[in-house]
Amino acid sequence: MDSLAAVDGSKPPSANGAIRSLLDSIQTYSPLLLFAVFVVLFILQAVTVAKKTPNVPAERSGPGGRPLPKRMRSQAVVTPTVEDFSPYTKLTFRWLSVGVLFTFVADAAISMCHTIFYRNENWWCGQSTVIYIVLSFFNYSVILISLMDTSPSPTWAQLGPWLLALPLEVTRLGGYLALYTNPHHEPVVGNPTGGPFRKSITPWESMEVVAALVRIVLLVALILLYALSSIEWNKDVRKRPRFESREDPTETTRLLNSHLNGDANGVEYGTANGTANGSPNGSPNGSPKHETARPAEAAWVRPNTIPSTSWWEYLSGYSLFFPYLWPSKSRKLQLTVLACFGLVLMQRVVNVLVPYEIGAITDALSEGEPGKLVVPWKGICLYVLLRWLQGSQGVIGSLRSFLWIPVGQYSYMELSTAAFEHVHSLSLDFHLGKKTGEVLSALSKGSSINTFLEQVTFQVVPMLIDLCVAVGYFLIVFDVYYALVVAIITFIYLYVTVRMASWRADIRRQMANASRQEEAVKTDSMVSYETVKYFNAEKYEFRRYRGAVGDFQRVEYKVLFSLTLMNTCQNTIFVLGVLMTCFIAAYQVATGARKVGDFVTLLTYMAQLQGPLNFFGTFYKSIQSALINSERMLELFREQPTVIDSPFATELPECKGAIDFENVQFAYDPRRPALNGLTFRCEPGTTTALVGESGGGKSTVFRLLFRFYNASRGNILVDGRRTDSITIDSLRSHMGVVPQDTVLFNETLMYNLKYANPSATDEDVYEACRAASIHDKILAFPDGYQTMVGERGLRLSGGEKQRVAIARTIIKDPRIILLDEATAALDTETEEHIQGALSTLSKGRTMLVIAHRLSTITTADQILVLHAGKVAERGTHEQLLALKGRYASMWRKQIRAQKAAAEAQVLQNRAQRLRSASTAAVADDSSSQSEEERSGSTSSRPTRPPMHHRSTKVSSS
Template structure:
């Protein structure tokens, strides 16, 4: 279910466009059972409100029957009737509670399903967005937007359907009753009070909403900073920056606290003003009805009826400030969430795009140009061909565009010019899912899910059996290590795999890639962060993994790619040199300089 994600319309200044966009989730065309629940819940709202309004008549009637002045027999009959009305009044009170709770029970499934479907839609959309989007946003801030947006939906639904709508129904009913039984004067006074109450509440709440928006921004900043700080726990420790982080957090938290105090002070003003309006109206109405009783216009029961109906009407109105504020805030939160949905994916499949058909896994870059920023081109007409089953190594200075090539091959970005082809098929014209299914990668920095080792290896292929996971682990030479752990394959790796060493994480990444069994393999500086001994062990495993696969090696240490079938040297976004290791050394160019420099560094380390 993917309702139309149109943007906010100009005619929705309060953000009601966001709520209209949510309605298809609340009234799903493909789920008649949920629609029936919505209808039943609305009917129960009307029934409950009708029962509650009848309470005033029952209570007033009982009071009238209890008036003195009748004979013994008449008094007995009146007492019986009064008792019956009191019992009916009690039954009506109970009925109102029962109907309200049945309504909540019936509607709960609707609200939860609607919220769940929308959350799933947002989550799926975030995964369709480009790498550029995710690199430019703080993860904590994005998750906070989703959390607030989904939570606001449930609250808004409750207040709109079960507070505002019943209050409107009750106001109409009270208006009709007052007009027919007490005349237009009481109606005019009641409506004047309600209008004054609403205008005052809206004015003050609009002011309070500005404070709430400031609180939201500070709350988001606080959460994002705390998440970022905790994710970089080790870096904080390295630089002894605990005090610095705590001070930064305290500054933001202090600003949030100041805004919260202002918000609470404004709430006190709102409550006092509302109470002044409602009590003035209630006192005036009661004084007028008592005056009518003294003149013989109304019975005592009528006085009680006026008091009961106004008290019932004021009860939801007392919550109007909170309701209005909650709805306004909910609309703001929903708009922020829908803004994520409105963010267009940078990379999309072409209409009717076919899946990638792998025949030989031949990879070709043809005059590829690319820039993250239009003013800073990264690749300037890069061309190369990797024959099936061969290995191409890419080297060059930092910032030359080596890792960009891997991202472009995965189509995390679209090229600015030229084309990338696999077996003659432009990757921009095939589905992203089929393209990425054909490519595996062992990255420089392996980030693992905060789950078990078995889960992280099995992530390489959905539905893999335990035997297949263990076979991949054996091939990556990590099975024995896993079995030595107390919980074996059920051992937790910690957030981002921090419980494992660099070499262990790399072997998990290799096992995961082996399980995926892709025809094309990318090794993105897969051993650059490891010590020499671990690097040598991982390199042996990687050579076995890359055998008979079309392989791209992005390397910093040239000693790891001397056996590559071809090496290209990138410099300032262009292919400066290409050839085998021996040919490049013989050229005496940039590659030879890099080799000599690294050889000298190795000699110094050994010395």
């Protein structure tokens, strides 16, 4: 830009040459230095103030053997001391920053007015001054934006640039005073020695000095205000506690002590020292009396708004997924990733060569001699070759996509299986509180994070490289003004995109939640098909689903409208940048400073640059959508099992079946204990029955013994070993459970029966089914053992499902058997067969039976009557009847109920026989009357029914 930059680097042959050179250096490089310092400090500040969480112990591992994530909910959070000023102080900072911006506006106005009024003398402020004004205004605008957009603010991220700018501004002001107060030449275009000679400072120069002085005063005010406000804030902060927690102080103390004892994140190893976790939300059971009992929170809270964290905390949370996305297990795939990186760099080189080649072809065609045919065949062929290689559809992009296929498959495999494994590893408290539709939706939509690595690697990184290359290319090949325009327009474009996308984030999150709710309604309704039919609620379900779809579409409309608005704003900003660069290029071409080919190259490059910028808007939307959709999966990963193996747990190779409960205490909710000092012993090979009213703790005994929960106090022993010292898998391998409500897979009967022991033979299955009195019934089915049982086994009756469950337990062949009302759904005859099978099965095995039908446990070795979480009575059937206590009362009630039921059955059978006889009599009477009519007999008098018929009707009444 020779016509505009004649004096930017010129040094008049005078004593002022050194001063002008110093001023040019300060004005050219100080804005770049300030911007770099601000960016570095801003990132460091965001990282250092991020909330810290206790580290996860190394011995614990999650899905795929990787470390478990840090649980962000229900845990103490150590928050570093972060300054935040009062609203009035923050408003003062902002207005002072606005004042600094106005000083640069004043500098720009002074330079423009000076140029206009001194146009005849071609006065020119110099290229370094233009760079200084434009870049400095840009820098302080970014700082002002950070003051308004971030909280707390200001921080040392803003203080650092202010401290650095103050000496630079003082040096610049001193240089101007030293230059202007001495005799000097004014700068002009095209004259290296300068323009008119001035003996003293001019009015225009005086205004420049005043603007610089005001800027220095404002910077000093910003620094002093920060220092004074920090002093006042430190006086207040000394009165505050050092640690802050999301929970109450007692919970914070407990969790910190738990962490110091090696129990990080409040997750229990199941130790018997009173720290075990038994509540659905992970809160402690049996907490000290001085702690306030709190109601249990929801098992899995859905995030409705953006998390109240910094951008670093938010993004760092997704680092949990990186071990699954990076192919750490395959060296070959890692080399493939590096090769893809190399192809991406090759694409960047091609993107620079294509506009250059177009400009060269244009110059060759425009500079040809008249009457002489000149066709740049070589340049055209090279251009076509470059276009063949360029773009995502070009050869390089296609090769990169081909190489990335196995990497993408690896990421999907690792993350999907890890999520599936993690859900199965969660404890019973989570599964009791979850919604199946919600979990399935989170797993399906959360898989969008699989493409995150590919998007970042091959779209974000290339975009940033393209933008940096564009700035450098325009700076070297064209002029600094082009680089300034591209850099500033790019920043404004990206900032507007980020701000509008952040504004759209809550709307997109609402849409994601509405979509998940729609999926949840649909899934839950399909799963509960029978319930819908039982209550004739099809129309209600249709309205509910239509309402969910309507909610989704209402939010979707807002999302689509905001997307259109964002695209319009993005295009407007970029068009303004193209307009400015075209004005500069057209001026240079008109003055002969540039060739026509340069103008074509510029337009081509700008059009090519619009691709990455437009993609950033699309990418930011897609990656934001992926992050929002994967928030639920992230929360799912952060849900940790409340019952896990202790680091010191060992296997239980064999089991004799001795069971001891020693003063066991447990509560699902701290406000209502379930077990309160339960103590009993089951000898190996004996049968123990648990009876009592509902809520007495019978099912809780099974859940604690099976390690679904850990006891709050006391010990649970199996063969003399505490259950928390035995690995969960080995303990459960010696136990068989027949639940009251049996759930089967939607597979064949053979599949469900062999589920207990996949290595069992068909003959083993047949023997188990004979013992469970279900073999003949299965053979009566058209498909036999290959019969599909339907969703959750709904195609089988309740008794059939329970007998399948019993057969499945027989196939497992455990040493400890837990029967939860195993014969409740069976008829009397089948129950007798099952009782015989269970008595055979119980030989040499320990059995715990929950029974409401007392007639099924009269032969038990001991019967425990539970009341209020304790053993109220114990003994055999005869002993308990002799006590005439709770058990005897329950027995008398059941005997009376059975007697009444038997009498009612007799009456019902008698009434049924009478109705059958009445129906037969009516049929005989109708038949006799029809015969008379056919024989031609007529009577004017109506036929009276026989006396016995009327008597029968009365008796039936």
